[in-house]
Amino acid sequence: MSQYPRLMSPLKIKGVNLPNRIVFPAVVNNYATKDGEVADRLIHFHKRIAENQVGLTIAGATAVSPEGRFSFYSAMIYDDRFIPGLSKLFSSIREAGSVPAIQIGHTGRQTSSKIVGGLKKVGPSSIPCPLWRGEVRELAGNEVEDLEDAFAEAALRAKKAGARMVELHGAHGYLIHQFLSPLSNQRKDHYGGSLKDRARFVVNILKKSRGKVGEDFPLLVRISADEFLEGGLHLEDAQEIARILEENGAAGIDVSGSVASNMADSDEKIHQGVYLRLAKGIKESVNIPVICVGKILDLDRAERALEEGCADLVAICRALIADPEFVSKSLRGEKDQIVPCIECNKCLSFNAENPHMECSVNSSL
Numbered sequence: 001m002s003q004y005p006r007l008m009s010p011l012k013i014k015g016v017n018l019p020n021r022i023v024f025p026a027v028v029n030n031y032a033t034k035d036g037e038v039a040d041r042l043i044h045f046h047k048r049i050a051e052n053q054v055g056l057t058i059a060g061a062t063a064v065s066p067e068g069r070f071s072f073y074s075a076m077i078y079d080d081r082f083i084p085g086l087s088k089l090f091s092s093i094r095e096a097g098s099v100p101a102i103q104i105g106h107t108g109r110q111t112s113s114k115i116v117g118g119l120k121k122v123g124p125s126s127i128p129c130p131l132w133r134g135e136v137r138e139l140a141g142n143e144v145e146d147l148e149d150a151f152a153e154a155a156l157r158a159k160k161a162g163a164r165m166v167e168l169h170g171a172h173g174y175l176i177h178q179f180l181s182p183l184s185n186q187r188k189d190h191y192g193g194s195l196k197d198r199a200r201f202v203v204n205i206l207k208k209s210r211g212k213v214g215e216d217f218p219l220l221v222r223i224s225a226d227e228f229l230e231g232g233l234h235l236e237d238a239q240e241i242a243r244i245l246e247e248n249g250a251a252g253i254d255v256s257g258s259v260a261s262n263m264a265d266s267d268e269k270i271h272q273g274v275y276l277r278l279a280k281g282i283k284e285s286v287n288i289p290v291i292c293v294g295k296i297l298d299l300d301r302a303e304r305a306l307e308e309g310c311a312d313l314v315a316i317c318r319a320l321i322a323d324p325e326f327v328s329k330s331l332r333g334e335k336d337q338i339v340p341c342i343e344c345n346k347c348l349s350f351n352a353e354n355p356h357m358e359c360s361v362n363s364s365l
Contacts (some may be wrong), residue, residue, distance in 0.1 A: 003300055004229030006306040007314065011055075013289055014251050015216030017166045018055045018099055018313075021306060022327060023291055025315035026060025026103035026167060026222070028070050029357035029365075030350060036069070036076025038085030042108065042365050045365060052328040056313065057093045060103025061169055064154040065147065066117040068175065071327070072355055077104055077154045082115070083161045090162035094175040100162060103222065104154045105169030106147065108178045109136040124178050124185040124201075126360050141189055142318045146202060147175070152208035159213045166213070167220040168205060173259030176202045178320075179225060180241060181259075186258035191301040197238055203248045210249050218251035221292075225278035226257045235278055238287040246286045254315070255279040272297055273305065280310040290314050297341055301332040320327045321347050322361050 031042035093100035109123040168177035178184040179201040224239035279292035293313035302314040323339040
C-alpha cells in the first residue's frame with residue numbers, strides 16, 4: 001500500500017481521469033518566445049516535471065488577448081497560430097504521463113504598456129493598480145463582452161491543441177479578479193455593484209466557453225479566497241463566489257490568496273500550507289473538486305491536507321521547480337536525495353535584465 005493513499009488515488013473530473021491528486025499549477029516562467037509562441041525550453045520545463053508522477057499539469061498563465069499579456073516572454077493563445085506550438089507542449093506532457101491543462105487569463109490593470117506593446121491598460125474601472133500604477137481605461141460594456149468571447153475562443157483553441165482542461169485565472173488581482181473585487185470594480189452597469197453582478201464577467205465566460213468546448217470538458221477557475229486587504233474580498237465572499245461558479249458550470253475551484261500588490265508581504269505567507277484554511281472553507285461550500293496551493297513542500301503535508309478535508313487535489317509548485325523528481329523520490333523513499341526548495345523566491349523574481357525563471361538550487365531550468 002502507498003505511503004500516500006489519498007494523494008496517489010485517481011480522480012475523475014467530468015470526462016477526464018487523473019492518475020493521482022498531485023497538480024503542478026500554472027506559473028509564469030517566461031520560457032515562451034517574444035511573440036508568445038511555445039519554445040523548446042517551455043516544453044522541456046513541463047515535460048521534466050510531468051514525467052515524475054504528477055497527475056495534472058497546468059501550463060500558464062496564457063493571455064487571451066494582446067493587451068492582457070503577463071510578461072515579455074509569456075505564452076499567448078489569442079490566435080489560431082498558437083495552436084501548433086501548444087499542441088507540441090500538451091503532447092509532451094501527455095506522453096510524460098500527466099494530464100495536460102492550461103490556464104488562460106488577462107492581466108487587466110496589472111501590466112505595463114511596454115509588456116503589451118504600447119497598448120493601453122484596461123480594467124473594470126479606471127482605478128490604477130497599487131503596484132503597477134499608471135492610467136487605466138475603463139472597459140466599455142461591448143468591450144467586456146468581446147473579452148468574454150476572447151476567453152471562450154481561447155478555451156476552444158486549448159481543446160483543439162490537446163489540453164484536457166482549461167483553468168480561468170480569476171486570482172491574484174488579474175482581470176477576472178478585478179471584476180470580482182469591490183476595490184477594483186466600481187462600475188455602475190450590470191457588471192458592477194453586488195457580488196452577483198461583479199461575478200457576471202466570469203459567469204459569462206464560463207457559459208460562453210461551455211458552449212464552445214462541450215459539457216464533458218472541465219473548466220476550472222482559480223480564485224484568491226482572501227485579498228488580505230481592508231475593504232476587499234474575504235473568505236465569506238469567496239465562498240459565495242465559489243457557489244456561483246459551481247452553479248454556472250465550473251468543474252473545480254483552484255484556491256489561492258492575495259493580489260499582486262501584497263503577494264510578497266502578506267502576513268500569512270510566512271508558513272507552509274499558507275492557504276489550506278481558505279481551501280477548506282471553499283471545499284465546505286461546494287460539491288466540486290477543490291485544489292489547494294501555498295508552500296506545500298513535502299508529500300506528508302500534501303497527504304494531510306487531503307486527510308483533513310482541505311481539498312481534493314494538492315498543487316505543488318516550488319518543490320517541483322527546485323527538484324523535478326521531488327514526487328518520484330518521495331514515493332521511492334529517497335527523501336534524503338531531494339534537492340529542497342529554500343524559499344528564496346528567486347523563481348518569482350523577474351526583471352528586465354533577467355526576464356526568465358531561475359532557481360537557486362536548480363540550474364538546469
